Amino acid sequence: MSKKPISFGKISLNFTKAKEFNDKNEKKSPAGFGTFGRTPIQEQKEIEEIADDLESQHVEQVMGIKNFGKKAKNFNLDELVEQAKKTAQEANKKRLEAELNADRNSSSDDQVGNTIGPTLANVDEEISLVNRIPNTHEVEMHHGSKAVIALAADPSGARLATGSIDYDVSFWDFAGMDSSMRSFRTLQPCENHPIKALQYSATGDSILVVSGSAQAKVLDRDGFEVLECVKGDQYITDMAKTKGHTASLNSGCWHPHIREEFMTCSQDGTLRLWLTENPKQQKSVIKPRQQGGLKTNPTACTFSRDGNTVACGCFDGSIQMWDHRKNFVNTTTLLRDAHQKQTEITSIAYSYLRQHLATRSNDDTLKLWDLRNFKKPIKVFADLFSRYEQTDCAFSPDDSMVFTGESLQRGQEVGKLIFWDTKTFEQVNTIEVSSSHVIKAMWHPKLNQIFVGCGNGVVKCYYDKKRSLRGAKLCIIKTHRKKDTIEVVSTQQIITPHALPLFRQEKLRTSKKKMEKERLDPVKSHRPDLPITSGQGGRVAASGSTLSSFVIRNLGLSKRVNDEQDPREAILKYAKDAEENPFWVAPAYKKTQPKPIFQGSDEEGPSDPKKSKTS
Template sequence: MGDNKQVKMHKKPISFGKIKFNIPKTSEGDNNEANTSGFGTFGRTPIQEHKEIEEIAEDLENQHVQQVMGIKNFGKKAKNFDLDELVEQAKVNAQEANKKRLEAEASMVNKPETKNDDKSDEEVIGPLPPELAQDDDDDDDDVIGPPIPPELLNKDDKTKGKKGDKDGEDSYDELSGDDDDENLPLEKRIPNSHEVEMLHGTKAVVALAVDPSGARLATGSIDYDVSFWDFAGMDSSMRSFRTLQPCENHPIKALQYSTTGDSILVVSGTAQAKVLDRDGFEVLECVKGDQYITDMAKTKGHTAALNSGCWHPHIREEFMTCSQDGTLRLWLTENPKQHKAVIKPRQQGGLKTNPTACTFSRDGNTVACGCYDGSIQMWDHRKNFVNTTACVRDCHQKQSEISSISYSYLGSYLASRGNDDTLKIWDLRNFRKPLHVFGDLFSRYEQTDCAFSPDDTLVFTGESLQRGQDIGKLIFYNTKTFEQTTHIDVTKSHVIKAIWHAKLNQIFVGCGNGVVKCYFDQKKSLRGAKLCIVKTHRKKHTMEVVSAQQIITPHALPLFRQEKLRTSKKKMEKDRLDPVKSHRPDLPITSGQGGRVAASGSTLSSFVIRNLGLSKRVDDEQDPREAILKYAKEAEENPFWVAPAYKKTQPQPIFQSGEEDGPSDAKKPKSS
């Protein structure tokens, strides 16, 4: 009874709500007493903890396995580890090992090596302590030869930090090149040690596009053709693998690959832009607007010829076009039947003006266009396109086309090329006056290009030929000092389009005589045209023998049995002996046979005359009547043709005698 009272005193009262049974842990003595008591304990048995139940189940399972298989401890449970504690412990161990290694390097640098130290190292026999052994292993793995001075180590750490903090993104240093390239002068950074020429046609190439990976090139011309070039599949003959006319009889004005390279935008002289896939098959065509509606915002598409177009740099489904109807329109590839947005640039007085060149900024947040009134206007892509975010009116000469505008790779500068013979560089942080104006750059085409080098140290543009000039040039200017760095003599025609591909490090130039040139450096350039110049052009051998299916008849007679030829060579030799299969020419003949005539006459009648008729030739001096009557006696004696047929029915002919002259008597009866 005393034990029962003691148990009751330890129990807590039951509270309503969440019912808990908190059984206190009793000591071993109490358990023993409870187990040895006569009647045990009244009420419910105390609930054991979850761990104890699992242990009991494991023991029972092990006993059962031991009885059946004779194996004990079969399949032990995996241990549970605390990962956070292990990571912290590894960090501490790494810091301690690094600290010991640096101390050892410093002691090695400060203290010269002596023989005694070597001797002491050699005298160590037996296993080292684990800490020293771990340090030795680390030293053996990391340090080989004399240690690196700490100055160089710090320098390497700095350069590693500069090379790019974000994984998967190219930093500016990687785009601009290595340290060796930075030390080179600007002329040496231009990849123009080698050049390759590709022939598009005979007319001016006014559109160029290279896909982002650098595997393909597309060229467009005013001869309506678009040619596709595959660098991996071309050989040294440099021929395009496909040429087509996507817009029928309209000149191509702009081409651009999408950001993923799976489609290409084609802008032509029509009012409808097209999107083609990589192989040149049409994907979509934009709708044409109603040309009788004056408000361009009310129409679904452009109503006049296009001028330019480009893809959005980050949204792969969106592209932009500008037209002679005075609008820029944004499109989505999902819905080519309706534009996404329309932008209407305005002149100083509020009248509309035609945009001649358009582009997106590198981050895609700004839409910019150059207009026919000489202004450059910009809108924020994230807002509605009512008011401009930046507008400079007198960028170029009025009533002249701005043929190209291009953002720098860092996005702080803008280059504009106009048909007023100028190239201007603008600072977007102070977008009021140009940083510099490069003059005397003649341009004949509305598509004359300008762009920045991948490291933004150079800006380049093409120059058209003037009177007295012999060769077109691609001119490079320094963006810091605004001096002409160098120029490339391209061809004896105008230089219109130029693309410096950052990934390939190659320059593609479109010329006025239908030639496309590619400039590259043997060491600094990658893939692209370098893949083609190595391959040799091979002619395909045409097989003249057409293999016929052989019919096998095992029980055929020898006359109808076909010979089984093992090789095609024997078959060709046998066919050569057959005059029909080998098409042997006819042998010469001496007489006419089978419709053919010998050399004596070109026709059968001439052959008959010469060989049969002329054998009994009549002299020209002989009287033809006498020659015929010569056969009269022979015909009477030996009639062969006519006389025998009429001999029985033909009357005897009576000829008039020659004695009776004068008129005949009418009363005299006629003789029958």
Template sequence: MQRGKISFGKIQLNIKQSPDGPNADENEVVKKSGSSEGGGFKKMDKHQMIRQIEDVAEDLESQHLKEVMGISGFGRKAAQVFDINEQIAKAKITRPGVDKKREVPEQEEEQDVIGPLPPAAVEDTERASKDEATNKEEDSDDDSSCDEDSDDEQSLSKRIPYTHEVQMQHGSRAVLALAGDPSGARLVSGSIDYDMCFWDFVGMDSSMRSFRQLQPCENHPIRALQYSVTGEMILVISGNAQAKVLDRDGFEKLECCKGDQYISDMSRTKGHVAQLTSGCWHPFNREQFLTAALDGTLRIWQGLKAKEQVQVIKTRAMGGLRTNASSCNFNRDATLIAAGCVDGSIQTWDTRKMFVNTTHCVRGAHQKGSEITSIVFSYMGQQLATRSNDETMKLWDLRQFKQPLHTWSNLYSRYDTTDCCFSPDDRVLVTGESLPKDQAEANLYFYSTKTFQEVQRIPVSNSHVVKTLWHPKLNQLFVSCGNGTIKCLYDEKRSIRGATLCVVKTHRKRQQMEMVGVSQIITPHALPLFRQEKSRSSRKKMEKARMDPVKSKRPDLPITSGQGGRVASSGGTLSSYVIRNLGLSKRVDDDQDPREAILKYAKDAAENPYWIAPAYKETQPKAIFSEKLPTDTDEPSTKKPKTEADN
């Protein structure tokens, strides 16, 4: 259908005046229109229509002639002319996805139609415009669907930041807890060896060393850590029954009180009575946090000065029996509290109501007896992901909470703190696995939340993968391993700050400080009497005193020659001394036996005693010795019988 040009502005028609007057035709038209029913314009005569078309054509020719000659309207503003065909052609050329066959040919553009169109032509143009609109919508829908499919398949793997890797060494034992500051400036990690390390990305260099290490809960392993919404405080969940709150630098701000373990009703106690399993902060209240323990309760704590919990939530198994919660979490707007229990059930409570009955309760969500190690809400708040020790991970929709959207299996888990997390855009779900026996490295799995397909699999370490943290502000992945290492995966183009600040800083060794000793000043006119002694070390003074026999009080050394009236080293006994100096006039060899030398003079000593007999010659009495009388027989005499007189 041909389309003409539409002109805007005043069109001057040079119509010849009739003999009746200049306004005769207009009056005639007005009269005809005024006599119509209900007002309006009636159909004009054929001669009048032809006359007006000829006048318009002449006017257009005159305007074209004026433009060629350079005369523009004689002071009046020229009419603006818009070509519809040119506008449509430009739109088709600039808009992608439009077929070239639908472009308007140049011949049709050059043809101009002036005047009102008949109703049949109007209907044809409307139909053509509708057909073009429908075709364009179909093409755009097809293109968008194709683009979305290709984006889902290709762009998801490109969105994962794993082109570069940095390793941080926490210790030698498994790192069970990992938490990042909301601003992305710091990272804290807790291990099974009771240690808690603080990492500052701004202050670290390429050596990646923590600036502080402490044991906040003494001899209890750190099970969970989390920063508050403002990043000022850290919640520490350990193997103890008492949770602790530390400030940003690691100083203790609060320690929850312990309950009475002899009270059967857990709602009557002031705190937990068994080991803690999980805990988290309120999404927007910086002083409220939630804890879960093996005493079958979840407790909400408010404020840093309160010594008792605000609310107590009891987890119930089938039949109303008590069951323990192994993980807990708030949703993004803090309207729901979700808990994963040891019996494999998922239970939720509405925070705007009483915590007596559950809002959702899915029995048999996971295998009974296997702990639900992690329960995480998506950023949009419509989906829920759970990770369990039954080697599965499930994705749930809160609007249809009876059955899971999808179940991923063959995900071996050894630790009861193995978790999963969503990507910042909720399009990818991430989890790690423990190292099986037949594998050399543990992997990190990325799954699509829409198609449920595996997007990427990244080998991380030759040990177990315990915790995964995808920081939304840094766009970096932090993975804790069973050998005490923490790995940071990032992309140079998509990741900002964080570990990228540390890699560019080179590690510099400390320069040794050179200490200049005080030099001794010697005066030129000083006498030797007033001269100062050089300072010596205590060791040299002790060695010098050791060499001096007077100061060291050295004993006399043994004499080997035996001259000078001193005993030689070979004659150290008393007998050799007596024989050599007093008893003998001749020298006795050392090899001679002293006893034989004495026995030589035994006869002389008996005849002429010198040592003992002369000393007691005057005072010693005469010795009387008993003599034995001779008897006939040597038999003993009989015993005299005892008589009464003797008694």
């Protein structure tokens, strides 16, 4: 059955009834003189043509448009759609062929499949894992002389914070630094406690500082303190009854989605969840347990990427997880003997796709786990020596690699950062970082840059000139310039001899004369008040302000003593009177005091030192 074409025409008036009505009237009308004026037009076609002409003339006069109101053409929509499809396919084919030719010209080694034009997945597969690591260039930043065991970058990648065992936290602003790579602020937020962990919040407006003390702190972006967690009562046995930690902290992190929540773990055997609104008491207390039910110390803690799971690695070698949406009484996932007992699990890291988990321990291993079958590790990377309790491990932004740092053993000279493939478990690359331990390592997903903290106080940044963005690349192009000395240029003086005194300017003098004049002015030179020797210049010494005048005044003398005279002479004037008429000391001991016997002048020569003393 053939489809009817769709037509877009003009709606016209129906004159058939009017024609029948006119015909009837003509038949009924009597014969007479005939009709006056023009002969009436009977045909409907002619009436429509005249109406169209009048309408088009009117539109032309008003709007200036000709040929308006003509009958529309008929269109077949199916044919139009087919024609548009063919045109689009041809244009797309030409564009894909042009891209294919450009890719072939740029790299002859690339192999293109049967599909026309490379897709995004094909492009990622073509770039090898070694080339995905941004390590074509490197930059050094000097934090200090001690080991950098804490490292944090804000989510936007504009700032970096480093913490060390020398108690300092340094802030680095990539947009404000030059090629000298100096930090814009260094402070000691926790006094004499090493900085164990740093992390920026999800919004980047605050930073969590975990130190060796029992109290974590939150600073703002510029390093000023926002809050300090309360310290618990160390004499209470049940750790759930205290309001805070009672022993030194081990680690801490922010919740990935709840802006005001963070977590800390401590040597008191607890994990505590805090809210920034109430630092005087924790929100929740989690107590990990050993095999027999005794407490164990959590050494590393983290949230899952979706924030629904709290995970920690404990000193007994276990990995324990709780559901964040429920109470923290029972674990949702518990794996005993994940690592060797009595060794610290230094780091726990979730993959970006939430399928894998990586754990690093001081038993010289890095283990990769599949969260869907969390019973045995899918791969164990051994012989990775670690000296510090903060040695890090992490995933690449596309989850294709896992990496960690290695500490120096006896005889080794270079600390290394090692990368493995998460699918084949083969070693992808090894970066020789520094002549010291490699402790912290972080691959920023937005900047595509790797930051590494070393044991000698050096922080290294690795980046790719083509695939990395901003970050350290902003600092390299800036050169450090010394500040120019400010030269004082005297303003031009306009001499007006007949000006009024109010508007008259002083004659300009040299800077030396001006400085001498200001030196004589006690207000401009800020001269302190001179000591008071006597009443002069309107300033008089207060009566009894000196010790000697106070003693003389309080001896009960009737006469007023002048403060300007020598106090010794003033006292000796009354020596004769005191001897003849004793008033203070002598009358009190007159009856009991024996008569003093003084050495006479008749004895000549020195006394015999060997003469025995008589009692």
